[in-house]
Amino acid sequence: MSATTPGTTPYYYVPAHSHHPVMASIGLFMVILGASQWINGHEWGKYSLFVGLVWWLTVLWNWFCEARRESEGGLYSTKIDISYRWSMSWFIFSEVMFFGAFFTALWWARAHSVPALGSLDNAILWPDFKAVWPSIAAGVTAAPAGLVEPFQTVGPFWLPTINTALLLTSGVTLTIAHHALREDHRSKCIQFMWITVILGFIFLCVQGYEYFHLYTELNLKLNSGIYGSTFYMLTGFHGFHVFVGMLMLFFITIRLMKGDFTAARHFGFEGAAWYWHFVDVVWLGLYILVYWM
Known part of the structure; x- marks a missing residue:
């Protein structure tokens, strides 16, 4: 064999x-x-x-x-290490394509679908339709027949901005932990890994509170037209990825406490770190395109 x-x-x-x-x-x-x-x-x-x-x-x-x-x-051996690195690279690439499809759906709705519905070709069918983004009331975007209940849109302040700070900080603490492991400072590495895990958990709690606020006070739901569906599609799947990444970092931290990994061989740690940094980058795109624009 x-x-x-x-x-x-x-x-x-x-x-x-x-x-x-x-x-x-x-x-x-x-x-x-x-x-x-x-x-x-x-x-x-x-x-x-x-x-x-x-x-x-x-x-x-x-x-x-x-x-x-x-x-x-x-x-x-080194061959296995290389195969794991390629495997993780292709996995993250597939995740890039995954979110790329969702970002494309958001762009297509804004730049093509909504303007097309408001063109002269559709004026006879929907004379009162207003092709503007975002949709804030029934009859604006995607609901000329009044099928969508009125709702309010979401801005960047303050919960999304707090979550942005949390994720960016977690990226810094994870990098510090990585450098500590490479320098064989295991205790320092474990401390900053726990900080990273806690920051990820707080992010999920803040997002959960945000969803509760949106649903109960702004009446923003998954069926709130194309705005609601793209918003929850992007932020919801990202939240799931944060949850998975937090679990990865949690188990890596447990393994560090058990003595696993060395300064020279620790790709399990690096693979989880790659994934977490990818999640950070995706959130920055979300923060700008969804909350600001």
Whole structure:
């Protein structure tokens, strides 16, 4: 399997046959089946969804623990490190395309769809339509028949600006932790990692409060025309990515406390850091294009 001799790191480690992919697929199948049936009114669907989630997360936990044992056991060579770096790079690239599609949807709605609906060609169908952005009341953008309840738009002050400061600060603390690890200052690294995790958690709390405020006081909902759908699509998916990134950093911090990673070999740390910095950059785009423009 792997080209190695006893007591040495293999040139390229090839793990033995594993049941984890099949088990993870079963869990995901239960999640998708349960979600689809629950949406269509079948009560048993929610039980399938929750059981599938627990199943899937348990498989991932065991799978990652096995990968950790392989890494800390010295089975991963430079070739494996390179493959992990390429894998993480392509994963982040796919996330760039993911958010790129959503940003394009926002741009297309503003620059093409709304102006086209307000053109002379559609004046006969919707004579009272006003092709302006953002839509703030029924009959303005996307709802000439009054199907969308009146709502208020969102500005950058103050919650979005506070969250921007939180994420930018977390990027700084994560960079400090990375440099501390490279200099073999483990305690300093752990301290700044905990600060980063806490800042990410506070960001999610602030965003949750913001959503509550928007829904109850501004009446801004997912069905509030193209403005509401693009707003929640972009900020909601970004919030989910912050949650995933916070979990990654949390488990990396736990591993640091257990003695994992060295100053020379710590790509698990770096991969999570890449992801977190990507999340920071996406938020800056959101902050400017969604809240300011």
